[in-house]
Amino acid sequence: MQLRIKNLRPIPSSKLFALLFLTGILSLHSQVVIDSTNVIKDEIKEEVKDTVKPFKRFKAEGVSAVIGEYVVLDSDIDKSYLELQQQGISIEDVTRCQLLGKLMEDKLYAHHAKVDSLFVSDAEITSRIEQQLQYIIGEFGGDEKKVAEFYKKESIEDLRQELFTTNKTLMLASEMQRKVVEDVEVTPEEVREFFFSIPEDDRPYFSAEVEVAQIVVEPEITEDAKRDVIDRLREFRTDIVENGSSFATKAVLYSKDATAAKGGLITGIRKDSPYAKEFKDMAFSLLEGEVSEPFETEFGYHILKVDKVRGREIDVRHIILFPEVSQATIDKARTKMDSVRAEIIMGNITFADAARRFSDEKETRNNGGQLVNPVSLDTRFDLTKMDPTLSAQVYNLEEGEVTKVYTDRDYTGKSKFKILTVTNKYEEHPSDFSKDYEKIKDLALKEKQIRAIEKWQNKKIKETYVNVNNDYYDCEFSSDWIQSN
Numbered sequence: 001m002q003l004r005i006k007n008l009r010p011i012p013s014s015k016l017f018a019l020l021f022l023t024g025i026l027s028l029h030s031q032v033v034i035d036s037t038n039v040i041k042d043e044i045k046e047e048v049k050d051t052v053k054p055f056k057r058f059k060a061e062g063v064s065a066v067i068g069e070y071v072v073l074d075s076d077i078d079k080s081y082l083e084l085q086q087q088g089i090s091i092e093d094v095t096r097c098q099l100l101g102k103l104m105e106d107k108l109y110a111h112h113a114k115v116d117s118l119f120v121s122d123a124e125i126t127s128r129i130e131q132q133l134q135y136i137i138g139e140f141g142g143d144e145k146k147v148a149e150f151y152k153k154e155s156i157e158d159l160r161q162e163l164f165t166t167n168k169t170l171m172l173a174s175e176m177q178r179k180v181v182e183d184v185e186v187t188p189e190e191v192r193e194f195f196f197s198i199p200e201d202d203r204p205y206f207s208a209e210v211e212v213a214q215i216v217v218e219p220e221i222t223e224d225a226k227r228d229v230i231d232r233l234r235e236f237r238t239d240i241v242e243n244g245s246s247f248a249t250k251a252v253l254y255s256k257d258a259t260a261a262k263g264g265l266i267t268g269i270r271k272d273s274p275y276a277k278e279f280k281d282m283a284f285s286l287l288e289g290e291v292s293e294p295f296e297t298e299f300g301y302h303i304l305k306v307d308k309v310r311g312r313e314i315d316v317r318h319i320i321l322f323p324e325v326s327q328a329t330i331d332k333a334r335t336k337m338d339s340v341r342a343e344i345i346m347g348n349i350t351f352a353d354a355a356r357r358f359s360d361e362k363e364t365r366n367n368g369g370q371l372v373n374p375v376s377l378d379t380r381f382d383l384t385k386m387d388p389t390l391s392a393q394v395y396n397l398e399e400g401e402v403t404k405v406y407t408d409r410d411y412t413g414k415s416k417f418k419i420l421t422v423t424n425k426y427e428e429h430p431s432d433f434s435k436d437y438e439k440i441k442d443l444a445l446k447e448k449q450i451r452a453i454e455k456w457q458n459k460k461i462k463e464t465y466v467n468v469n470n471d472y473y474d475c476e477f478s479s480d481w482i483q484s485n
Contacts, residue, residue, distance in 0.1 A: 065104050065481075066467040068111035070169070072103045097475030104468075104481060108460060109173035118179065120171040126274040128171075129163045137258075144258050156258070157267060164274035180456045181449040186441060194444035195433050203431050206439060209380040211424040212394055213351055213369035215340060216361040218416040219333040225323035229301045233294040236319060237303050241291055247305045247317050255319040256300065264317035265307065279304070283316050325414055337405050337417040344402055344419075351402065351421050360416075370423065380426070390420075397422040454479060 062074040080099040084091050133156070140146045144156040153159045186194075195203070236254070239245040248263030255264050269275065269283055276297040282304055286292060292304040300320045307315040340358050343349050349357075352368030359365035364372075373381050383391060393403055403420045410416070431440060457479045468482050475482075 064100055064469050064472065065107075066465070067104050067107035068464050068466075069114075070107035070111060072100065072107060076103055095475075097472060097477065100472060100475065101477045101479070101481070104466075104477075105457065105479070106170060106173040108457065108464060109176035110169045111464065112460060113172040113176035113179075116176070116179070118172060118175045120168065120175060122272065122274065123277060125164055125167050125171060126276065128167055129160060129274050132163060132167075133160065142258075155267070160274055161268070164272075177453065181452055184445065184449050184452050186445045186448055190448070191437070191441045191444045192433070194447065195431075195440050204443070205428060205430050206426070206436060208383045208428045209426040210383060210394060210397075210422050211379045212371045212381060212390070212420055213355060213423050214361070214364065214371060214418050214420045215337075215351070215355045215359045215369050216364075216416055216418045217333050217337040217340070217358065218360040219325045219329040219414065221323045221325060222329070225325065226301075229321045229323045230294045233301060233303045233319065233321060237291055237293065240305075247291065247319075251317055251319045254321070256322055257320050259318070264319055265315065266318065267315045268313050269316060270313050279318075283314060322414070330415055333415075334405070334417055337419065341402060341405060341419050351400075351423075369421075394420055394422055399423070399425050 063071055064074050064077065065072040077096050077099045080103065081091050081094070084094065137144055137147055137156075140150070148154065148156050148159055151159050151162075153162070236245075236250050240247050240250065248265070251260055251264030254260075259266060269280065271280060271284060273280065275283075276299060278295060278297045279302065282292050282295055282302075283306065286304070286306045288306050288309045290306055292302075294301055294303055296302075300322045302318050302320050304316055304318040307317055336358070340354050344351050344354055352370075355365050355367075355369030359369055361369075364370060370379055371381070372379060375385075381390075383395065393406060397403065397420075399422050401421065406418050406420075408416050408418060429435075433440060461480060466481060473482060
């Protein structure tokens with residue numbers, strides 16, 4: 001939902017910035033400040049505040065703030081600017097104060113998420129990281145070395161570990177924020193009051209939106225193909241274990257992922273590292289020099305060797321293979337997709353029923369192929385903010401029209417076929433209380449959630465160990481991070 005708002009009365013500019021990021025420690029009552037030498041001083045009573053605004057002063061370790069057990073570095077603020085740019089968000093009017101405030105909020109949430117024993121699974125974090133890495137590596141033409149250099153890391157594994165830590169903090173923060181607002185509700189009267197208190201000329205416009213459904217048909221991976229991969233990996237293992245062949249050489253020659261160039265080497269794996277559970281379980285079950293039997297993860301089939309054990313960390317090498325998909329099964333899947341599309345166009349079956357009967361995409365088929373917007377979590381997609389590939393495929397479609405058959409490829413190179421349709425279109429229009437009630441209700445709810453969050457933040461800030469570098473004394477934070485001493 002894209003808004004064009006001249007002046008949305010209930011939300012001051014500082015709160016609008018908070019709204020942009022909404023979706024998304026032990027108790028100490030005195031606050032302290034880190035001075036420019038990074039020395040923590042309890043109960044500072046200096047009368048003169050630091051007024052340095054350009055942030056050019058040297059700060060040991062680059063520490064901007066400490067929130068409970070978390071530290072915010074100057075480099076974290078720099079990375080936030082980079083992330084906004086990568087998301088296509090203008091940073092022209094975004095200040096370091098605003099970004100520091102957002103980072104401190106994230107740390108506050110994450111800290112209290114741990115205090116309240118909230119949980120996010122490593123598997124969920126790993127899944128998000130792999131999506132992020134695939135996108136980033138793709139932007140660099142598949143060159144992992146360039147990616148590591150760009151992010152000033154020794155290797156892609158170092159970047160993966162940093163992404164794991166960052167994502168875990170953000171996901172814990174999200175869980176804590178969700179808990180804070182989970183009981184916040186708005187009544188119909190509150191929605192009405194919210195909407196009609198906005199001057200008519202200042203009420204939001206809602207941009208063009210679509211609802212999209214898709215049907216996906218994947219070539220079948222036969223049991224014979226799976227068995228062939230496992231047998232081949234067993235042959236590799238036998239040659240390595242019994243004949244002394246080099247694991248690294250076989251990885252270079254045969255492994256199907258980016259580690260092949262390094263002989264399948266992955267260094268510094270810990271039990272909390274962002275890898276598939278099956279992979280870590282196997283790695284930590286082996287002795288140094290031992291080679292595993294073939295095993296499966298969601299990414300493919302592996303054998304693994306422990307190269308070196310270093311305390312709680314291990315270095316491993318692995319070979320990954322994917323079951324081969326024959327041209328015959330690819331052709332069969334394409335024929336099936338063409339046939340399903342023809343039946344829909346001839347009116348012999350509805351798109352939704354065809355999705356339920358024939359789609360191989362588990363996430364959407366039971367809902368008639370309907371896609372869910374990962375940002376708003378509803379079925380509407382803002383045409384100006386859609387994934388560019390998806391937007392190009394449906395932009396000119398009329399309601400009920402079916403696309404041609406598209407071919408997608410996953411990270412293994414396996415083809416799959418899909419068709420899409422637009423189930424509903426909504427043109428850009430000024431907000432109408434009756435027609436857009438649900439969207440207006442969502443805006444009213446978000447404003448009320450912001451108020452609840454501000455109340456929670458200001459309460460927890462007083463109960464949490466907080467240190468803010470005096471270079472940021474003049475920042476106008478939306479929450480009371482710097483109290484008078």
